[in-house]
Amino acid sequence: MSTGFKGKFHRQNILSRYAKDLVRRSRSSCELCKNSGVRLEVKELPPFEDEPVFGHCIFICEECLKQIDSPKKMIPQHWRCLNNALYSDVPAVQVMSFRILRRLAAKEEHWAEELLEHAYLDPELETWAEQAE
Secondary structure (H helix, E strand, O other): OOOOHHHHHHHHHHHHHOOHHHHHHOOOOOOOOOOOOOOOEEEOOOOOOOOOOOHHEEEEHHHHHHHHHHHOOOHHHHHHHHHOOOOOHHHHHHHHHHHHHHHHHHHHHHHHHHHHOOOOHHHHHHHHHHOOO
């Protein structure tokens, strides 16, 4: 991944180009909690390639983004929506849902543990989900 201001600006520029396609894919709602009528942001899932990849991006609301970026401030009840997101047609949404559920299960949220027990991800997606963030 590029470093420095120029590299970051270049990466952000590419990610912003994906916004139009992400709006279509998400139907202008958060791909995790389905909240609509709010500001949505592009979130790129690690591990990062040299250049951003559309398939590694999700379109999420500020509330989801804030909680993902600050795991200590996670509000477990907000994530009950992952029951549906985990079975999304979008692989990146499945991977992010899986990662969040693992965080919640580690905090002994029993409902998250149950969802994980019954969840199925393709082996390729499971490998991606288990890679360090």
